[in-house]
Amino acid sequence: MDKKQEDGKVVDHLFTAQSLIDNEDKQTYYIGDSKYYKMGHELGSESIYKQYTYARNVIQWNLDIFLDNKEPESGVRLRDDITEGYNIIPNFFVSAMMNEKFDYADDGIVQTHRENKRHKKTHYENRLFDRDTLLLFHYDVNFLYVLSLYARDDRSQKNKWKQKVRRMFRKEIQEWLQQDYSFYAMRAKVHINGEEYIKQHFKELIGKVYTPYTDETVYSLALDRKPENIETNQELIEMLRTAFYVEECRLGQDPNEVLPDVQPIVEYKADNTDLALCIVKEGVNFDNAISTLKRTGTVGVALQMNGATLTLVEGFTKARYLLIHNKSNRYELFIFDGTGPTLVPKSKMQDDVITTKKDADLYLTYKVKTDVAVDFGELNLLPITRNPKTSYHPQLIPIKSFVTE
Known part of the structure; x- marks a missing residue:
C-alpha cells in the first residue's frame, strides 16, 4: 500500500507484520507517525484525529480491494465475512526525547512518560473488533540515537533496529490490550455449525468475535474488563458455552493449547432400553466437571449405606450413557466404555475424579x-x-426421552 493516501495525507510508517492475536501466519497493518513533536508536550487533538483518519483510510482501502474481487500483495484482509469483525490495527506515535547524558548509543525507546499514552476512539462500547474502534499508542525515542543511526546510513543496522522496535511494539501493545480486555478462543461443539450460530446471534456478538487464526473454525472473543461490563460479559460467555468451547487465550497464544480437540462423531441409535445416568452440575461446577471428566475419563456415583446394607439404585449398573447438565440449557453427553461400573471405597478414590457427592464411603x-x-x-x-421432581441426586432416564425425532 502506498503511504500517500487518496485524501493527500502521507503516513510516516505503514507496514505489515504479525497480527496481535495469531502468533503465526496472519498479518495486519501497523501505522506509525514520527514527526517528533516538541519534546515533553502532549499530543494535540488535531494530531490524534489525523492519526485516526490514517487508520480509517487503511481500512477502507483494504475493503475496496476485496470488494473489487482483488487481493493485496500482503494478503492482509481486515474484515472477516463470517463475524463481520475487523482485525486490530496497531496505530502509534513516536515522539522525540533527549537523552540526559547526550548518549547516541541508547535508543531509549519506551512507552511515553506523558500523562496520556493511550487513546481509544469508539462508536460502540465493548466492541474491540469493530471498524470504528480505533486504538492509538504513544512512544518516546532518543532523538540523538535516531539521528546517528541515519547519519551512519548502515542499512543492516537500520533494519536490525527496525525489527527490534516492531517486535517490542507488538509485545507491549498486546500487554496493554490484555489489561483492558479479556481474550478467549472459541471452537464450536459437535452438532453445532459455528458460522450459523454467529449469524443467528449477530446482534449480541458483533464487534466481540473475529476469526484471526489460520484455522477459521476457531474464533477470538474479546470482552472489555470495565466493571459495568462484568455481568453482561458473564451472561454472554454462559450463552456461548452452550454451543462452543470457550477458554481464555492470551494474545499470540496458540488456541489449540487451551481448546479441546473436536471429537470424531459416532452415530448411535436410541434404544428404548438404553439408560442415561443424569448428573447435575451448575454454574462453574459444570465447566469444571466437563473439563475434569475429559481429562480423567472417570465419574463416581456416591452410594448410600443403610446400616451395614449397601443400597444400589436399580439399573445403575446398566446405564449406557452419561448426561451431565446444569438444570437449564447446557449439557454434555458421553457413552460409557462398556466395561461396567466398579465399586471403589473412599480411601481408593482419586482426588480429581468428578463425583455426585463428596466424602461418601x-x-x-x-x-x-x-x-x-x-x-x-x-x-x-x-x-x-422442567420436571419439578428433578433433584440434585443422580437419575436414570431412558435416553430416548431426550432424543427429538
Missing part, C-alpha cells in the same frame, strides 16, 4: 469414552429441566 465408578462424541442430534432436556 463408597462409589460406583464408570469409565467414559472421551475420545468420541455421541451423535443423537440436539437433545431435548425438558424431561429433566
Whole structure:
C-alpha cells in the first residue's frame, strides 16, 4: 500500500507484520507517525484525529480491494465475512526525547512518560473488533540515537533496529490490550455449525468475535474488563458455552493449547432400553466437571449405606450413557466404555475424579469414552429441566426421552 493516501495525507510508517492475536501466519497493518513533536508536550487533538483518519483510510482501502474481487500483495484482509469483525490495527506515535547524558548509543525507546499514552476512539462500547474502534499508542525515542543511526546510513543496522522496535511494539501493545480486555478462543461443539450460530446471534456478538487464526473454525472473543461490563460479559460467555468451547487465550497464544480437540462423531441409535445416568452440575461446577471428566475419563456415583446394607439404585449398573447438565440449557453427553461400573471405597478414590457427592464411603465408578462424541442430534432436556421432581441426586432416564425425532 502506498503511504500517500487518496485524501493527500502521507503516513510516516505503514507496514505489515504479525497480527496481535495469531502468533503465526496472519498479518495486519501497523501505522506509525514520527514527526517528533516538541519534546515533553502532549499530543494535540488535531494530531490524534489525523492519526485516526490514517487508520480509517487503511481500512477502507483494504475493503475496496476485496470488494473489487482483488487481493493485496500482503494478503492482509481486515474484515472477516463470517463475524463481520475487523482485525486490530496497531496505530502509534513516536515522539522525540533527549537523552540526559547526550548518549547516541541508547535508543531509549519506551512507552511515553506523558500523562496520556493511550487513546481509544469508539462508536460502540465493548466492541474491540469493530471498524470504528480505533486504538492509538504513544512512544518516546532518543532523538540523538535516531539521528546517528541515519547519519551512519548502515542499512543492516537500520533494519536490525527496525525489527527490534516492531517486535517490542507488538509485545507491549498486546500487554496493554490484555489489561483492558479479556481474550478467549472459541471452537464450536459437535452438532453445532459455528458460522450459523454467529449469524443467528449477530446482534449480541458483533464487534466481540473475529476469526484471526489460520484455522477459521476457531474464533477470538474479546470482552472489555470495565466493571459495568462484568455481568453482561458473564451472561454472554454462559450463552456461548452452550454451543462452543470457550477458554481464555492470551494474545499470540496458540488456541489449540487451551481448546479441546473436536471429537470424531459416532452415530448411535436410541434404544428404548438404553439408560442415561443424569448428573447435575451448575454454574462453574459444570465447566469444571466437563473439563475434569475429559481429562480423567472417570465419574463416581456416591452410594448410600443403610446400616451395614449397601443400597444400589436399580439399573445403575446398566446405564449406557452419561448426561451431565446444569438444570437449564447446557449439557454434555458421553457413552460409557462398556466395561461396567466398579465399586471403589473412599480411601481408593482419586482426588480429581468428578463425583455426585463428596466424602461418601463408597462409589460406583464408570469409565467414559472421551475420545468420541455421541451423535443423537440436539437433545431435548425438558424431561429433566422442567420436571419439578428433578433433584440434585443422580437419575436414570431412558435416553430416548431426550432424543427429538
